[in-house]
Amino acid sequence: MKNGHFLTLGIETSCDETAASVVADGRFVMSNVISSQIDIHTAYGGVVPEIASRKHLERVNDVIGKALDDAGVSAKDIDLIGVTYGPGLVGALLIGVAAAKAMAYACDIPLVGVNHMHGHIAANYLEHHELEPPFMALIVSGGHTEIVNVPEYNKCEKLGGTRDDAAGEAFDKVARVIGLGYPGGPKIDRAAKEGDKDSIAFKRVYLEHGSLDFSFSGLKTQALNYLNQQRQAGREINVNDVAASFQEAVVEVIADKAVMAAEKYGQKRIVMAGGVASNSRLRALMEEKAGAKGIDVLKPSPVLCTDNGAMIASAAYYAFRAGEKPDLELDAIPGLEF
Amino acid sequence: MKILAIETTGKYGSASVIDETGRVFSADSREEMNHLKGMITLIDEAIRSAGITKDELTHVAASVGPGSFTGIRIGVTTARVMAQMLGIPCIGVSTLKAMAEGILDEAISKDALYVVPVINARRHQTYAAVYEAEFTSDHEKQSAVNIMEEKQYMIEDLLEELRTKLAETDGAKAFFTGDGIDAYGDIIRSAMPEGSYLFADEEIRYQHSEPVARVALRMAEGGKTLGYDELMPEYMRLAEAEQRLKAGTLSDRIKRASV
Missing domain, CATH: 3.30.420.40 (ATPase, nucleotide binding domain)
Structure with a gap:
């Protein structure tokens, strides 16, 4: 005291x-x-x-x-x-x-x-002093991609998670292959700002109808195959475009599912957490998609x-x-x- | 002087308190690799059985290795933070030296000239050393004096060097201790001449905090103390990735696996 x-x-x-x-x-x-x-x-x-x-x-x-x-x-x-x-x-x-x-x-x-x-x-309680449960939480990091319902302090009901790679893990792997290095998340975020997110058609993996789970390994493989094909064909790879398109394919699915979960459980707030929650594109897309449904998005500052x-x-x-x-x-x- | 000694480098954890007269109070566990969970309970038991409070401690000693990396880290971290918070110095005790001390009386009573602590480091590797009993001038107390360096040996190399040493003195015997006996007993039996060696019984074979406390008391008397931030583990081995990085063989496969 x-x-x-x-x-x-x-x-x-x-x-x-x-x-x-x-x-x-x-x-x-x-x-x-x-x-x-x-x-x-x-x-x-x-x-x-x-x-x-x-x-x-x-x-x-x-x-x-x-x-x-x-x-x-x-x-x-x-x-x-x-x-x-x-x-x-x-x-x-x-x-x-x-x-x-x-x-x-x-x-x-x-x-x-x-x-x-x-x-x-x-981390959100430290940033938003009025915030109290209940709310929906989206946790995205190097080891986790999870949607969690939070009915009270330290009570978590996991509604969905990744079935293979975590989002941050997928970022790390693709970043390494396109030569951006480690840690992949922040480097892809930065490169993506200079690239065109619609330049390469990477697939969006939503799994079964209504599922709140994720799968990023197929997307990762698609990205690796794309790079191989380009190299074999002798075409130059635009690192920024790959970063932007890949990032978009990851964060769009995450944002869609987080909003879907909040609607399904009647939560008016989505709280973001984890290292990848500082990804600028994910933050922007969450604001956009949740905002359209009247749902508030709260997030801690990057240091938290x-x-x-x-x-x-x-x-x-x-x-x-x-x-x-x-x-x-x-x-x-x-x-x-x- | 009231020294707390912590031993977590082997499979069983223990804690002891020794005072300036050499009286030792110990608490130990027979649960394997229970160090993280059980260590504070053992420390508290040892302190209580010494009839003191933790605030009366004057030093915190840890067995710093070699041994289980995980075990070493639990003991050293516990010692460092306790010393930091209680505002007292640390003492770093070699695990091999403490193991040798721990069976010295037994070795002398069995007429063995050399004491050989051997810690299993897998794939024929050991952390080991050879000690000899030395009597102090008053011929009452004896201590273990290192005569073959504490380091990593292939078990075969250790035994070859030891045979050479034994051959210098007629009828000399070596007294083995440590979990190296469990791992390499057959190799030792087939490499050493009949009657030239003995194995420590299982009850006294494994690391224990009591000899750590005895070595620590002598070090404290000799002023060999450290600040909490100077107490460091003795791993005796680089991390595998560091070895590979130095050797230039850090492959992409390893890099991927380690992410």
């Missing part, structure tokens, strides 16, 4: 960002420290789990220390610690969990485990879309308030479901 505010420290190490943050009353970000490893993993063309774990270990103390310093508080002011315990890379998750438990024990602070995906949704500790702190705050029991025997669960 400081000045009458309940302070939560959130710790996040599920993939390649070591992050910690102090959040007041579950809503107000006092500090948000994110130490990214992207520069290290770029040399390998993607996240190397063993290296990610090693780097988390080296950085987690200072990231936690800086989160406290930046917020102008000390460990004894912290009322609650929240930590991501899944889903994610097991070796990466366990650094955050071990650190959180050691701190909780050493400083007598209650600890709750947070589902990383609940955290992504909670990437993995961060603040969203974990917010989700932890609401879990604790709902009566979740502190747990010093918390384990990491890499395949944790919603």
Whole structure:
């Protein structure tokens, strides 16, 4: 407690960002420290789990220390610690969990485990202070493409998800093949702005009528085949056009299905979350398609879309308030479901 | 002095508290690879059985490896953050050295000259070393002195070097310990001359925090302490992707698989 505010420290190490943050009353970000490893993993063309774990270990103390310093508080002011315990890379998750438990024990602070995906949704509580459930959530990231109904805090009903590649994964693969490199999402977004989205007719995969699931592997194959054909025919490939057309085929289906889900469940708001939620074309298309049906679209600023500790702190705050029991025997669960 | 020692590099986790007189209070688990889940409970039990509170701790020591990468990371991270939050220094103890210390009395009582901790690193690889008991000037306490470097050995190479050493002293015996016995027992039996070696019993074969605490106490007395951010794992091996990157053999297939 400081000045009458309940302070939560959130710790996040599920993939390649070591992050910690102090959040007041579950809503107000006092500090948000994110130490990214992207520069290290770029040399390998993607996240190397063993290296990610090693780097988390080296950085987690200072990231936690800086989160406290930046917020102008000390460990004894912290009322609650929240930590991501899944889903994610097991070796990466366990650094955050071990650190959180050691701190909780050493400083007598209650600890709750947070589902990383609940955290992504909670990022919106930090941005939109009036937002409360119920709402529809669209989570799009390197590992996830999911439509989730959120009836109350930290309650998630998954309505649809990808049957093969996540959207971010498809972006990464195509980005690599057209020479844009890693991380694919932001690079495709940038290249697409210079390209013509209607130049190549990539298919839109909607699956069975009414389905809220996704499939991107066929689209990815189509893109790879297109590139091969162009190369074999000796035709020059316009990287920007490929990026724009491919991106459009991905985000159009996502936006359509998110709007369909909100209509079906009578939700007047769609909340966007996850790294790919910062894709500028997806954001624009969501506004357009949802707006046409009178549905509001809420999204966190890009810094809260990437993995961060603040969203974990917010989700932890609401879990604790709902009566979740502190747990010093918390384990990491890499395949944790919603 | 009240030192907390953590051991998580093998399949069983344990925690001990040692005081300046050398009294040790331990808590250990027989559940395999339960380190992340069980470590705080073990630490709390060890501290309680020592009759102190965590705020009375003066140092946090960890067995830093070699061993299971995952296990090493859990122990080292726990030690680093506890030390940071309690505002006390860390001590980094070599896992192999602590294993040697742990069976030293047993080895001496069995007349073995050398103690050989061997950790299974798969595919005929080991993390190993050879130690010899050395008595201090008062001839009461003995400690393990390293005579063959702590590093990665192919089991066959380790045994060959060891045979050469044993041949220098008539009737000398080597006392093996660690899960390397479980993995390479048959190879050791067929490579070593009859009567030249002994295996530690299963009850004392695996890593434990008690000898970690004993080594840590001597290091603390000698001023060999570290800031929490200086306590680092001793993996003894680069990550596979790093090896490939250095060797220039990082293939596209590996890159894809690692995404």
